[in-house]
Amino acid sequence: xxxRNPAGLAALLTFVLSAAMVFAQAPNLGKxxxxxxxxxxxxxxxxxxxxxxxxxxxxxxxxxxYTAKCSACHGPEGKGGPSARLxxxxxxxxxxxxxxxxxxxxxxxxxxxxxxxxxxxxxxxSLTNEEVYALTAYILSQNQLIGERDAMNAQTLPKVxxxxxxxxxxxxxxxxx
Amino acid sequence: MNKTPSDRIKRELTxxxxxxxxxxxxxxxxxxxxxxxxxxxxxxxLLPSALGQQLxxxxxxxxxxxxxxxxxxxxxxxxxxxxxxSNPKGEPRTQHAxxxxxxxxxxxxxxxxxxxxxxxxxxxxxxxKHRLVIHGLVKQPLVFTLDTLARYPxxxxxxxVECGGNSAPLFSPQPIQASVQALHGxxxxxxxxxxxxxxxxxxxxxDPKAKWLIAEGGDSPHxxxxxxxxxxMDDAMIALYQNGERIMPGNGYPMRLLLPGWEGNMNTKWxxxxxxxxxxxxxxxxxxxxxxILPGGKAYQFYFMQEVKSFITHPSPGLAMKGPGFYEIxxxxxxxYGRIAKVMVSADxxxxxxxxxLQEPVHSKAFTRFRAPWRWDGGPAVLxxxxxxxxxxxxxxxxxxxxxxxxxxxVPPVTAFPSQHYNAIVSWSVERGGxxxxxxx
Numbered sequence: 001x002x003x004r005n006p007a008g009l010a011a012l013l014t015f016v017l018s019a020a021m022v023f024a025q026a027p028n029l030g031k032x033x034x035x036x037x038x039x040x041x042x043x044x045x046x047x048x049x050x051x052x053x054x055x056x057x058x059x060x061x062x063x064x065x066y067t068a069k070c071s072a073c074h075g076p077e078g079k080g081g082p083s084a085r086l087x088x089x090x091x092x093x094x095x096x097x098x099x100x101x102x103x104x105x106x107x108x109x110x111x112x113x114x115x116x117x118x119x120x121x122x123x124x125x126s127l128t129n130e131e132v133y134a135l136t137a138y139i140l141s142q143n144q145l146i147g148e149r150d151a152m153n154a155q156t157l158p159k160v161x162x163x164x165x166x167x168x169x170x171x172x173x174x175x176x177x
Numbered sequence: 178m179n180k181t182p183s184d185r186i187k188r189e190l191t192x193x194x195x196x197x198x199x200x201x202x203x204x205x206x207x208x209x210x211x212x213x214x215x216x217x218x219x220x221x222x223l224l225p226s227a228l229g230q231q232l233x234x235x236x237x238x239x240x241x242x243x244x245x246x247x248x249x250x251x252x253x254x255x256x257x258x259x260x261x262x263s264n265p266k267g268e269p270r271t272q273h274a275x276x277x278x279x280x281x282x283x284x285x286x287x288x289x290x291x292x293x294x295x296x297x298x299x300x301x302x303x304x305x306k307h308r309l310v311i312h313g314l315v316k317q318p319l320v321f322t323l324d325t326l327a328r329y330p331x332x333x334x335x336x337x338v339e340c341g342g343n344s345a346p347l348f349s350p351q352p353i354q355a356s357v358q359a360l361h362g363x364x365x366x367x368x369x370x371x372x373x374x375x376x377x378x379x380x381x382x383x384d385p386k387a388k389w390l391i392a393e394g395g396d397s398p399h400x401x402x403x404x405x406x407x408x409x410m411d412d413a414m415i416a417l418y419q420n421g422e423r424i425m426p427g428n429g430y431p432m433r434l435l436l437p438g439w440e441g442n443m444n445t446k447w448x449x450x451x452x453x454x455x456x457x458x459x460x461x462x463x464x465x466x467x468x469x470i471l472p473g474g475k476a477y478q479f480y481f482m483q484e485v486k487s488f489i490t491h492p493s494p495g496l497a498m499k500g501p502g503f504y505e506i507x508x509x510x511x512x513x514y515g516r517i518a519k520v521m522v523s524a525d526x527x528x529x530x531x532x533x534x535l536q537e538p539v540h541s542k543a544f545t546r547f548r549a550p551w552r553w554d555g556g557p558a559v560l561x562x563x564x565x566x567x568x569x570x571x572x573x574x575x576x577x578x579x580x581x582x583x584x585x586x587x588v589p590p591v592t593a594f595p596s597q598h599y600n601a602i603v604s605w606s607v608e609r610g611g612x613x614x615x616x617x618x
Contacts, residue, residue: 026376026379026380027328027329027330028380029321029325029326029328029329030311030319030320030321030325030377030380030381031319031320031321031325032317032318032319033310033312033318033319033320034318035312035318037320038310038312038318038320038450041310041393041449041450042312042452043393043399044391044393044401044452044454044458045458046454046456046458046459047456047458047459048456073269082268082269082270083269083270091474092470092474092476093470093473093474094470094471094472094473094474094583094586095348095469095470095471095582095583095584095585095595095596096585096586096587096595097470097474099465099466099468099470104465104468104470104476105464105465106459106464106478107459107464109459110459110460110461110464110465113401113458113460113461114460114461117393117398117399117401118296118297118397118398118399118400118461121269121297121397122269124297124397124398124399125399167474167475167476168468168475168476168477168478169471169475169476169477169478170478170479171477171478171479171480171481172405172479172480172481173405173407
């Protein structure tokens with residue numbers, strides 16, 4: 001396609017340039033990835049329980065794992081050591097209050113999510129899903145938020161209602177202009 | 178009797194009209210007075226022949242200098258300009274490194290002095306092996322390498338990053354005596370360069386149901402935070418460069434999420450995964466650590482914005498005044514809502530105010546250096562700065578902030594974080610001898 005018409009050439013050039021710009025805005029270099037490929041990283045758990053894996057664990061199982069892998073930092077029975085206590089605590093009153101799991105955390109799913117991604121501190125991602133369920137069950141039961149024999153799994157955990165569930169004022173987006 | 182040039186300067190200085198109480202001069206006094214006057218404003222150059230010695234060639238000027246290194250570092254005489262570390266042995270708890278704002282100047286933070294908070298140390302990430310995954314409510318989940326991201330059209334912008342807990346010692350009922358570094362060192366400002374996050378999300382194809390994303394780091398706590406999709410599509414960036422070089426390990430090497438103006442902890446460092454979701458994840462850091470308890474016991478959730486704020490860096494506690502005379506009051510102002518519109522400075526504890534000069538260009542959501550010339554008469558003075566942003570918000574007084582948010586019952590340790598998002602006016606008292614103290618005024 002050759003043309004001697006300058007307007008036509010200009011139009012063609014404009015087309016080529018804008019096509020290049022569209023291309024420049026979207027190089028499309030991301031590689032498609034399958035759920036199986038990202039499974040090991042796909043660890044977010046949401047308050048409705050989505051993202052919770054198969055498996056189950058009881059407070060009794062959790063107690064054993066806790067003593068072996070957690071008590072050095074969080075103290076015997078979770079009452080606190082060099083790191084935060086995981087058991088006990090009052091409802092919060094003001095900024096001087098301690099933010100404990102029983103007194104402050106709004107969602108039980110956060111406990112599973114956080115232990116699975118970050119604990120034990122020096123060796124995160126080393127626990128099996130069963131172990132994380134068991135530890136979650138142990139901590140919830142020590143806090144008397146579930147019974148001593150209640151197993152935690154993808155169905156039961158999201159149903160555990162935390163005492164401070166309604167203790168929050170959502171700030172976003174009220175002051176965004 | 179002949180008038181010497183310094184007599185003339187002295188007279189001009191005395192003639193300068195104070196525009197606010199206790200010696201605050203017009204912000205353009207320096208410019209109007211010309212170069213000689215500007216020199217005199219330092220307060221140390223008024224004496225005739227102050228030198229009192231003859232200049233000779235110094236030793237270093239009589240031999241060739243050292244070999245230029247392949248990567249430069251600052252003069253050995255500057256080795257004391259460093260961050261302060263809260264956990265220098267890397268014990269199993271969070272580490273904080275605070276920026277020495279009283280020892281630097283300008284509007285950018287040098288990379289080695291940028292503040293760092295690492296909840297379990299800085300990971301040693303191999304850039305070729307690092308991956309960024311975008312998945313969840315998208316048409317096509319995608320994975321990116323650093324090499325592929327480096328081929329995308331990039332943007333550069335100035336942006337401050339501030340920890341939600343910066344300035345938390347000021348929730349104390351008594352003013353804690355500490356440097357500006359200890360009190361306000363968890364904020365820094367850089368030029369960040371990288372790929373707009375919207376480009377990558379568009380490429381993956383956003384499901385209309387998606388309203389949030391959860392960003393996760395490749396550090397050992399796999400730190401995760403929920404971010405509204407609206408922010409991601411507005412000005413969020415996958416940042417690859419910090420002040421022109423690759424991001425520092427402590428600031429997220431090889432890539433971090435940058436959310437200009439929003440709570441530091443959300444600007445996920447070492448970002449490896451972004452999942453689009455309908456709702457927030459209620460992760461540990463958003464539902465516990467960065468939820469601020471209010472008087473009465475309710476707590477703010479999702480307090481994302483780092484609101485308009487300023488503080489004076491020169492003078493400040495630890496930088497003693499060296500005798501009466503002329504000083505430049507200088508500090509930094511910033512707002513997550515956009516540009517700084519105005520900074521006012523007071524030398525009499527807020528009774529009267531003078532407008533400070535703003536260093537141009539004033540960037541949105543970035544440090545703005547403000548300056549005000551001041552003639553200190555040697556008597557007591559209380560210095561304050563107050564900033565306004567282009568959205569119309571004014572920096573609150575401490576009384577206003579405490580009324581809304583409370584204060585601690587006892588004086589907390591200076592390293593504690595009783596609450597977050599403290600942006601009230603800060604007051605430095607200049608004592609008769611020149612010592613600078615932190616006060617509530």
